[in-house]
Amino acid sequence: MTSKPVPLPRLKALNKPFVSRMSTSEEVRSRRKEYTKKCDFKFFIATWNVGSVDPQEVSLREWLKTVEDTPDFYVIGLQEVDMDAETILWGETKVIQSWVDRISEAINDTGDYEELQSVRFVGMQLTVMIKKMLKGAISECMTAMVARGALNVYGNKGGIGISFCFNENLFCFVNSHFAAHQHEYEKRNEDFQEITNKMVFLEEGCKTRRILSHDHIFWLGDLNYRVEVKEFPDDKYRYKDFTSQDQLAIARRDGKAFVDYQEGQIRFKPTYKFKDKVNYDKARVPSWCDRILWKSDKVFQTLYDSIPSVCYSDHKPVFAYFLVSLDTADQELLKKVVGEVLRSNDKRENDLVPMLKVHPKDINFGVVKINDTVAATLELVNTGFIPVVFQLKNKSNETKDSLPTWLTVSHLTNCIPPGQRFLLTFTAKVDHLLADILMKKYKNNFAIRKIPVDIVIMHVVQGSDIFLTIYFELLPSCFGATFEQMCKTPKPLGKVRINEMQDIEEEQVTLRRNLIISGITPEIPNINRKIPMEIFRLVDFLYRQQRDTRKLFLVNKTEKTSEFDDIGINIVRDYLDNWGVGSFPGSVKAAFGTLLKILEMSPTPLLPISDRDITTVITANRYDLAQELIMQKVCPLNRRIFLYLCLFVQEMRNGLPNDKSTDLNIALIFARVMIRDENQTGALVTANALTYNLSFLERKRKFLLQFFTTPTPMCWVQKELFKP
Numbered sequence: 001m002t003s004k005p006v007p008l009p010r011l012k013a014l015n016k017p018f019v020s021r022m023s024t025s026e027e028v029r030s031r032r033k034e035y036t037k038k039c040d041f042k043f044f045i046a047t048w049n050v051g052s053v054d055p056q057e058v059s060l061r062e063w064l065k066t067v068e069d070t071p072d073f074y075v076i077g078l079q080e081v082d083m084d085a086e087t088i089l090w091g092e093t094k095v096i097q098s099w100v101d102r103i104s105e106a107i108n109d110t111g112d113y114e115e116l117q118s119v120r121f122v123g124m125q126l127t128v129m130i131k132k133m134l135k136g137a138i139s140e141c142m143t144a145m146v147a148r149g150a151l152n153v154y155g156n157k158g159g160i161g162i163s164f165c166f167n168e169n170l171f172c173f174v175n176s177h178f179a180a181h182q183h184e185y186e187k188r189n190e191d192f193q194e195i196t197n198k199m200v201f202l203e204e205g206c207k208t209r210r211i212l213s214h215d216h217i218f219w220l221g222d223l224n225y226r227v228e229v230k231e232f233p234d235d236k237y238r239y240k241d242f243t244s245q246d247q248l249a250i251a252r253r254d255g256k257a258f259v260d261y262q263e264g265q266i267r268f269k270p271t272y273k274f275k276d277k278v279n280y281d282k283a284r285v286p287s288w289c290d291r292i293l294w295k296s297d298k299v300f301q302t303l304y305d306s307i308p309s310v311c312y313s314d315h316k317p318v319f320a321y322f323l324v325s326l327d328t329a330d331q332e333l334l335k336k337v338v339g340e341v342l343r344s345n346d347k348r349e350n351d352l353v354p355m356l357k358v359h360p361k362d363i364n365f366g367v368v369k370i371n372d373t374v375a376a377t378l379e380l381v382n383t384g385f386i387p388v389v390f391q392l393k394n395k396s397n398e399t400k401d402s403l404p405t406w407l408t409v410s411h412l413t414n415c416i417p418p419g420q421r422f423l424l425t426f427t428a429k430v431d432h433l434l435a436d437i438l439m440k441k442y443k444n445n446f447a448i449r450k451i452p453v454d455i456v457i458m459h460v461v462q463g464s465d466i467f468l469t470i471y472f473e474l475l476p477s478c479f480g481a482t483f484e485q486m487c488k489t490p491k492p493l494g495k496v497r498i499n500e501m502q503d504i505e506e507e508q509v510t511l512r513r514n515l516i517i518s519g520i521t522p523e524i525p526n527i528n529r530k531i532p533m534e535i536f537r538l539v540d541f542l543y544r545q546q547r548d549t550r551k552l553f554l555v556n557k558t559e560k561t562s563e564f565d566d567i568g569i570n571i572v573r574d575y576l577d578n579w580g581v582g583s584f585p586g587s588v589k590a591a592f593g594t595l596l597k598i599l600e601m602s603p604t605p606l607l608p609i610s611d612r613d614i615t616t617v618i619t620a621n622r623y624d625l626a627q628e629l630i631m632q633k634v635c636p637l638n639r640r641i642f643l644y645l646c647l648f649v650q651e652m653r654n655g656l657p658n659d660k661s662t663d664l665n666i667a668l669i670f671a672r673v674m675i676r677d678e679n680q681t682g683a684l685v686t687a688n689a690l691t692y693n694l695s696f697l698e699r700k701r702k703f704l705l706q707f708f709t710t711p712t713p714m715c716w717v718q719k720e721l722f723k724p
Contacts, residue, residue, distance in 0.1 A: 024385060025418070027341045028334075035333035041166075043322040044071040047175065047220040047290050049079040049272075051313030052123075055098040060106035063307050063317045071321070074113065074129040075162075076103050077175030079222040080313075083123045088149070088156045095120045100127050117162050119143040122155030124221070126175040128162055136415040140165040142201040142209070148179070148191045159195040159221070163209055167326045172214035174199070176221040182285065185247050188224055192257040216296040216324060219261065222315065223248060226287040227270070239269050239286075246288055261293040264304035264320060271318060277311040292320040299324050331387075338385055354463035355384030356416070363426050363456065364471045369577075370479035370601055371570055372430045377423055378468075382416040389415045389461040394454065404454060406434040407470070426456075430472075432601055438474045442498050449473050476501050478534040478576050479601045483637055486532035493534075494577035530721065531641050534576040538595045539648050541584050548588040550655050553666050569593045599673035606642060606674045609633045611696055614675070618702045626706050627716065636720070642674070643720050646707045653708065663709055664701065670708075671700035 046063065064074065081096055095118045107113055107129060116130040116138060124145075130138065141164040148158035159176035176195055179187035201209040211217060225248035243249065243266050251257040270286035280286045292304065303321035310317050358380055365374045382388045391413040394403050403409060410425040428434065434453070441451045450471045458466040476493045478486060481501065489496050529536075542549045568590035575585045576594070584591070599606055609629060617626045630639060649666060656662050 024338075024341055028338055031337050031341075032327065035337045036327040036329055038325055039167075039328040040323045040325050041073070042069060042071040043073045043075060043218075043324060044319065045075045045077075045173075045218055045220055045292055045322065046317060046319040047077040047079070047222070047292060048310075048317035049177075049222040049290065049313060049315035051080050051315065052083050053312045055096070055102045058102060058312055060102050063310055063319065064103065064106045066305075066307070066319055067303065067321055069321075070112070070131075072131050072134060073116075074103070074107055074127075075173050075218065075220070076127045076129070077173075077220045078125045079175075079177045080123045081120070081125050083156065088122055088154050091147070091155050092122055093120055093145070096125060099125060103127055103129065117141050117143065117164070119145065119160050119162055121145040121147070121158060121160045122149075124155070124158065124160050124175055124177055126160050126162055126173065128164075128173065134166075137167055138164050139417065139420065140203055140207070142203050144199045144201045146195045146198045148194060152194070157191065159191075159199060161199050161201065161211065163201040163214065167328050169216060169326050170209065170214040172201075172209075172211055172217045174211065174217070174219045174221070176219070176223065178222070178224045180224050182226045184224070185226075185251075188247070189251055189256040192251075216294070216299060217261075218292070218294045218322075219258070220292045222272075222289050223291050224289050225251070225291070226289070227285050229285060240267070243288075248288070248291060258293055261295045262299075262301075263291065263293045264301045266304070268304075268306040268318075269308065271306050271316040273314045274311070274316065275314070277309070281314065290315055290318040292318060294322070296324070298326065335386060342385065353384065354386060354388040354460050355382065356388045356390065356458075356460050356463065356466065357381045357383050358458065358466055358468070362469045362471060364450070365426075365428050367473045367475055368428075368430050369475050369477040369570075369573065370430050370432070370435045371477075371566060371573065371597060373427065373566065374430070375425055375427045377425045380416060380422045380424055382418050382420055382422075385418050387415050387417050388463065389413070391459045391461070393457040393459055403456065404434075406431055407454075407456075426470075428470075428472075430474075432480070434472075435474070435480045435601075438472055439480075442474070443502060474498070476577075477573060478532070478598050479573055480603065482603055483532055483606070483641060486534055487529045487637060492577055492579040494574070531637075531644055532598075533579065534598060535595065535641060535644070537576060538572075538591050538598075539644065541591050542588065542595070543648065543651065545588045545591075546652065546655060549592065550652055552589065552592050553652065553656060553662060553669070565590060565593070569597055573597075596669070596673050599670075605676040606638050607634055608638075609675065611699065614699050614703045618699060618706075623706050623710050626703065627713075640720050642707075643712065643717065645670070646712055647717070649708045650711065663705060667701040667705040667708055668697070671697060671704050674704065675700045 044064070044067065048063070050058070064076070078099060081099060082092070100115055100118055104113065104115065112131050112133075113129045114132050114135065116128040116135070118125065118127040120126075141162070143160070143162055145155070145160045146158050147153055147155045149156040157177050157179055159174050161172060161174045163170065163172045165171075174195065176191065178191040196211050199211050225246060227242050228245045228247060228250070229242065246266075248258065248263075252259065252261070266288055270280070270288050272287050272289040273281045273284040275281040290306070294301070300323045301320055302323060303319070305320075306316045306318045308316055358378055360378065363376050363378065365376050368374055380390070392403065392409060403412075406429050408427045410423075414422060414424075416422045437453055438451055441453065450473050452469050453472055454470045456468045456470065458468060460466065476485075476496045476498060478493055481493060485501050486493065489500070568586050572584075572586040572590050572594040574580075586594070607630070613629055613633065617629055630642065634642065649670070653663070653666070
């Protein structure tokens with residue numbers, strides 16, 4: 001298909017018994033023949049009982065790329081994707097993404113397809129893939145499920161469905177797994193009737209649809225209907241001679257199931273039950289258990305077959321290819337008809353202009369802390385008479401359709417039909433880049449709490465642009481605070497005002513200026529603690545959990561702060577920000593990740609030493625020179641923190657295997673967060689960044705390794721940590 005059709009709103013019945021004239025939408029609909037044309041849309045529909053096979057072990061191309069043509073839709077129904085007892089007991093509904101990925105890999109040679117919807121209930125999973133160019137024509141997409149297992153509660157048997165509106169036509173796809181065994185013929189008929197009667201599609205808790213409410217219904221799955229013979233002949237038999245004895249054919253003929261449904265002529269061998277690639281299991285009568293039927297007078301089937309060469313389970317996959325003839329709106333003709341109707345009713349000319357109402361009128365993420373991930377949702381309503389197409393752009397970079405790196409959105413562009421609502425969700429990651437922006441805004445005006453950070457332009461095609469201001473309110477936290485701020489505040493950071501934090505930072509700037517001029521490393525005046533309370537509490541907890549803490553240093557790969565659970569880390573962060581009492585709220589891994597995050601997110605590095613100085617020290621390989629460098633270049637507070645962490649690491653090493661790889665791993669973990677590129681002013685630059693390279697990371701690791709593996713002189717410990 002070359003066009004990109006957009007769905008028209010489905011017209012609702014009028015509530016008033018008498019109407020003097022048709023509404024505009026009714027009059028447009030009455031002239032449908034003037035703006036619609038017949039289009040054939042291609043559907044590839046397939047079903048397979050996979051027998052709990054691991055999707056990573058399966059190749060689906062032989063099944064899903066059977067036709068050379070490019071379907072507009074792929075509808076894939078799977079059964080027995082996972083049939084362990086726990087899955088059945090809890091009624092698992094989480095889609096197995098690896099199956100969706102395998103389907104996408106099999107069909108997406110050119111990247112033309114994307115997932116429209118997937119639904120799962122225990123062993124059944126149904127996925128609809130659609131050409132990207134047709135996605136805008138889809139609306140009212142819903143899912144449903146019905147259990148038909150034991151007591152009609154468990155989902156090892158039953159049905160799942162996907163319903164949507166496409167070009168003003170309602171489509172329904174049902175994937176089911178009926179009762180097994182030869183003698184359960186009547187139970188299978190009951191399964192069909194119960195799923196038909198009980199499957200209800202809900203949208204936003206109010207709009208409902210049932211299976212028979214749709215214009216086009218496709219029913220697929222492991223229906224488990226068997227052949228009514230005791231056994232097939234052993235040699236040279238023709239399967240087609242037994243199709244009349246198929247239980248599904250009998251049920252349709254007797255009016256017990258699938259009345260008014262159609263099925264293509266079966267020209268393939270029974271798809272069940274196989275014991276290997278070509279041989280049936282003689283304990284069961286070979287049967288056509290896997291079927292695809294439809295109910296519509298606009299559907300034409302061109303292929304119906306199985307894939308005998310696929311041999312991962314005791315079933316063979318089945319597929320069918322359909323052409324569905326639909327009345328499709330030509331947007332240019334539709335716009336012309338709408339214009340004529342509006343003018344004929346004395347409507348104003350600007351009724352043809354896209355009209356979009358946005359609520360709320362800005363993107364307010366509310367109160368945040370560094371490392372939070374927050375979301376804000378806007379409701380978009382098309383209040384006009386024609387479809388509205390919007391595109392999002394960043395005001396600070398209008399030449400590209402892009403947003404800031406810390407901001408993502410559910411849809412950069414979309415088409416909203418007349419009268420329809422659309423929810424647009426923005427998600428922000430409060431990383432060091434965004435935190436720097438917020439702090440600079442606060443410096444300029446301490447009086448404001450809600451900070452305008454950026455503006456997103458919602459460009460309405462052929463309409464007026466809408467400007468959305470992004471707001472945050474930043475709370476102080478141990479993430480993003482300087483070590484001086486953590487030590488000087490007489491109360492928890494969660495109770496400190498931003499302007500108090502700024503006063504401390506201004507003192508720091510003055511001290512750094514003195515350091516540059518005089519070459520000394522001055523002590524911070526009026527300090528309340530020798531090291532930050534937050535770091536002390538974390539190290540104390542990790543020390544008390546020595547056994548689990550040591551395991552963190554034994555991982556095969558080097559842990560980065562990005563690999564820790566943000567939710568667990570943020571819980572620990574909030575605990576520290578309020579100097580929490582009682583039991584520690586997080587795990588050892590969360591505590592260690594929080595410690596690394598504090599070091600990483602500090603506006604200034606713990607060890608502000610240059611690559612040149614590090615190279616000189618590691619070349620000489622002398623501990624005394626390394627110690628002298630720390631004394632000369634690092635301020636007293638940072639020295640104490642560094643020394644405290646060195647003692648902690650040395651204590652943890654005492655209980656670890658004495659091997660070089662463990663020491664290198666520990667040094668690499670802290671090298672990423674203690675020392676930064678001297679050209680970088682924000683948070684840690686990773687090895688993948690443009691201004692950083694692996695060789696500098698290796699030099700930092702060698703430098704820290706000296707302090708972690710060499711016992712710290714007690715005179716240095718007493719001088720730094722215990723002097724009055």
